[in-house]
Amino acid sequence: MNRTTTFRCWFLRGATLPTVGAETVPTRYDVRFVLDGGVHSVTNIDPNTTLLNYLRDTLHKTGTKEGCAEGDCGACTVVAASLTSDGNVSYQAINACIALLPALDGCELLTVESLASSNNLHPVQQAMVAAHASQCGFCTPGFVMSLFALYKTVADITRQDVNDCLAGNLCRCTGYRPIVDAALDMRSLGMAIPADERSRLNTPAGHGTDDTHIVAMLHALQDEHTLQLQGTDIDGATRSLRAPRHLSEAYAFLETTPDATILAGGTDVGLWITKQHAELSNVLHLRNVDELRKIEEHAHHWFVGAGVSITRLHETLRDTWSSLDELWRRFASPPIRNAATIGGNVANGSPIGDSMPPLIALGAKVVLGSSDGARTLPLEQFYKGYRQTDLRAGELVLGVNLPKPTASQFFRVYKISKRMDQDISALCGAFAVDIQDDQIAECRIAFGGMAAIPARAHGCEQVLSGQVLDVVHEQPDVLESARTVLAADYTPISDLRASGRYRQLVAGNLLEKFLLELAECT
Template identity: 40%
Template sequence: MSPRPLQFLRRGQRVTLHDVPPDRTLLEVLREDLHCSGTKEGCGEGDCGACTVVIGERVPDAAGADQLRYKAINSCIRLAHSIDGMALWTVEDLTQDPHLHLPAGKDLHPTQEALLQCHGTQCGFCTPGFVMSMFGMYQNHACGAQLDRQGAQEALSGNLCRCTGYRPILDAAQHMASLPPATVDAPAVLQKLELLALENQAPQTDSTYKRPTSLRELLQLRADHPKAQVVAGCTDVGLWVTKQHQRFAMVLDVTGAAELQAITHTEGQLRIGAAATLEQAFTSLQTHWPQLHSFAARFAGLPVRNSGTLGGNVANGSPIGDSMPLLIALNAQVVLASVRGERSLPLEQLYTGYRQNVIASDELVVRIDVPLPTLVAGTTQHLRAYKVSKRQDDDISAVCLVVHLQVEQGMVTHASIGAGGVAATPARARHTEAALLGQPWTEATAHNAGRALQAEFSPISDMRASGDYRKHLLGSLVQRFWLESQGQAGASLQDIRVEVTV
């Protein structure tokens, strides 16, 4: 078998590439096959953003009509075949795409013009990535007009710069909305993407990169090829390619199955398909728990959240993954499926050891079910998610702790706590939950819960933190949770606003 031809839309034209290996990255294809050197290779692991490009997908809107969805992604860890049937823009395309109409008399896109006018570049190595992240923002926020300073900073958190100090770049992100607008001829792009999709409906029986469009076909392929490497957004598997130089004879991409992309509300549950991106999943979760916004923004930079999937994060099972402690605290169930049928289990029961789980060789994670909050008269619900890392943005946690309490008439009637970075697997703090249930919600109870949490886990020391520091953090975070539950201001750095004067 050999890979099927890779086809995507660029500069208004179809690009067809033959014999692209299933484990070849999009950045390699751009720089080495298409000789597009504008997209830079920096870290090779989705951290710096120098390789950022924007993809356009054909998705239905609320009325069922097709629309273009723009996503800035890291091309260094994205497998090339994953953009088959999509539109692609690189920094070199913003002035070369016939479907992208620049303002009259201008030879730069507003994102580029804004960076130029605001002096947002010095050495220039990171600039292409910033331009493309800003282009994604520009398309998704009414030519940038809906962006405030905080929104711009969150959208650019996946792009690093060692020269400018970020202020002029953030100035540019806000300034681009004031420039004459540039527009994408979306109907023309959608028409070409639809033609491309119609021509690519042939079965993938002889391909080494398989991206089926239905769950039924996906599960059958999983049963037929149990040794194929399963991928979704490749924010982790991509590092196996770029850093560990692993090679895969066959890849099974789950992101094409429509059922796995769906997010629905059914029977008091939020059902999140395993192929829903982290950005889509957290947006849905924030609809019911708005206090999760800061945690979601710090989970990873936007290009990573645009590619990575909730199901992939759960199946990966890293003990320092951030979504699992949250889902455990929300009492989520993970749904596994195969050609034999479905089964559901509490998320914390999915893991048996470090990077080990109960998923059979013919099974896949297909959905995560999260019970929706129920408002009961006389009760108060407290939910807080804490991520402690060396860097504020775009960094891996040393400790992640999520606490969910329900208090009725001053007594704790429900407690669920998820923790990451403190054991070989994402863990539920059952002993601490038991110590809280039925107790008055007082400072003394919070202090005892902090001590119980410290006693429940024996975290290891590694490059991110020592075991003693992690254990100390557990107690401190419970104390912080108590203060926040009492409405005390200044308990978190997020509450502190530094006034900037120029």
Template identity: 35%
Template sequence: MTHSTERQSIHIFINGRQHQISGDDAFLPLAQYLRLKADLPGTKVVCAEGDCGACTALVAKWNKNNWSAFQTLNSCIAPVYLFDLASVVTVEGLTFEDELNEVQTKMQQFHGGQCGYCTPGMVCALSGLAESCSKSGQQITEKKARNHLTGNLCRCTGYEPILNAAINVDLTKWISLAERYLTTSNKEVCLQLAADSIAIQGTNKELHVPTELAKALTLKKQSPGIRIVSGATDLGVLHNKGKFFLDKVLVLNRIPELSKLEMNAQTIEVGAGVSLTQFENFTENHHAELSRLLRVFASPQIKNQGTLAGNVLNGSPIGDSIPALLVLNAQLNLASTQGQRQVPLTSFYKAYKTFDLMPDEIATHISVPLLDKSWLTKYYKVSLRKDLDISAVTFAAAIKLKDGLITEARIALGGVGPTVVRMPEIEKMLTGQAMTEALFKTAGQKARALIKPLSDLRATDEYRLKVVENLFHKFFIEYRNENETAVSSSEEQAYVGR
């Protein structure tokens, strides 16, 4: 029997044991709570930025009436209060009856063990992969292992012995973490507490976790400066580095309608609480190019915790999802106690970190239109590393074609100004033209003349200018390689036109 009340504590299961956390402890990064309060020092904190993976833990989150599958996350940047009713497994919880689990055994046999900083996170990441593959009946391949380890830096042995350990894991010997830790008795506790909202007071700290949107909107109106925290993959870093402190917080992850991810006609409705991993998996069948971009968005640990709405509302000029959403003409849905409104992303960004967002408004979901087969879309991210890196330049193009002619063009660039920008001059220039290499070379040159990027630690202004020019050419080359017959027809049409 469920009951609805407001409680003053967070309930988390750590390696199967229930922890009731209140006061200042609820505001600690999860890794610090594990190390300092739960006496589980196997989880390490090195970068405190979610980059190195030493803090990797496994978490199954409570959603509606059950837990999700176990996924990895960076526990160094995620506050405890985000994990009410979650089940957390640390490296200490991977052993079974005082014996190493199958991943740990193979890491030992293939000499994949390193210093005490890297290895626990590596083992947790690969255990998450083993849990997933065992459940789905798939084998662990080198590609899967590499993908799951993109958030774990290797400092000592190199990756080869670690990859050898991964691909030699015998899944018939894998003992399910879900069966061990997502028990009936723990589930009954969650069912009793799931309807509760949460309000916690700490030392100069305040936390609210409502279960109804109306309550959240009232809290936002009463306290416009309250910080909304979703995945904390960006805010957690800033908090750890002392840029600002998450002392007055509103968490929306217990509001059911904000976790919805569904198709509505030709639009994907993405709730503000939907993780990047969920969105990536969903778009694989609905927008493959967008799913491909999300695969190099960040590490699994970041994507499992971070949200699409968080990336959009952070509003970084190098936010990886924003250019694609701009050319798709996505809409941001906002709510307040006064009602709801819909803002096109193309008009949401006013200046650097300045948005069309009222102090009392909360983003509820993002509407992402899907384009039909007459559209060609490409999304590019240029960074020093392929995985887990901040972009220097981002590029998105959506071109509508009919009989080899461009009938509509949408272009967006990131990393070239204080916000991600659409390029109306370039769009107008492309519209009505045949798809030719010369056209896109000219478009790249013109785009270069229209932007004024800055130099910073990731790239110089000259580098960014050249990359933008090259990306227009890259777009056409990829189109040509995929549509050789159509390109020949367009080139001939353009020649006849001369």
């Protein structure tokens, strides 16, 4: 039986009302989003249903394609439009293949079928035609939707913007030049549209549109209700998904359902469904919990909520650490970064996750919470073994406390992967030193990809502490000893991304690169 048959036979049965303590929580049993100008309500849906399967199998909107089903190729790219905190609309590309349908709750869904109007192609589509950029055709809808998000977001589009935007759309037939040409031309085609033919979607960013109608529709979808999907499939197996609005309710759900799968952006969890064919029985979806989506600035640190997307984190901190700017830009691709959360990256505990080495080097602490209260741990102490963390039953990652940089801090992070874009790290090294009296007063080094967990290089840190800034030229023996001790700090494995020997060698080279940059910049 295929998945389509399974969820067609899905029905709501015996849904109990969620409670927090003695109080019943207002609950809604449908996923609601704007589609084709109206509110689309989905009930009786298996919580494991991906957006792509729903689009193709149920709505028969087959413009959105499936290539890899793991967020890599971009053939399934669609755009989710949502309200921003200042009341505007943001347009973000996401990968429909790994997004579960509830991820759209409260948004507008735009697919390749949404763009053309009364026989006029959208300027993005016109530009693709004019530049002969359609090529194989299969991945074209995904390219169009990524470019559409760019068209609606950036007013002065540069080649770098286009390259970044297309990092998650793979062409393996012809090449990117015609597609990049189309991207650079699409705005002028949009600007040339006569005033009476302009619509919200075909007007380029910065050109002004009347968003009142869509803003009102999106506002109307925001409510205080918990989203609950619950039912029994044809084989009698129970499945449920709950998306609460408040932490207290999330904790209450975890107490009664300790085996629940916690779902944030789904860029890891989605693959369990599409690649490992997991069928998740109970899902706690955190996307609607406002407490997890805040970034708070304090005197000496930021609190970054677990539900903050990598895109938002990147935008917030891009000017603070230039080196982090490049790391976030090379973290997966825009559609993945739009969905992926910092909490998901930290909690997933992958030894090659990109956030942890810089966060550990910068002295970040992870904040964990449950109905018993909150606790804080240095991030490096959160990892206990390969994909094992200190998260206790009933606990959630609430966020990270990230110390602000001081004037005496020098920080660099380096990602090493086979491809520049959209590739998982073979290793990632982060280095932070505090400079006092022209010496390295304190040193924190953390690597991913060098051990079963993201971990500090304690031995190497000790060798470098108290040394002069230009170790490379003034104290080559110290550099040699730091390299040797660094090699002893880790025992990396060989896998498909790199051999253990390569990792050791490159880690030493990154150390030297960092020390050279330190000497040059101070």
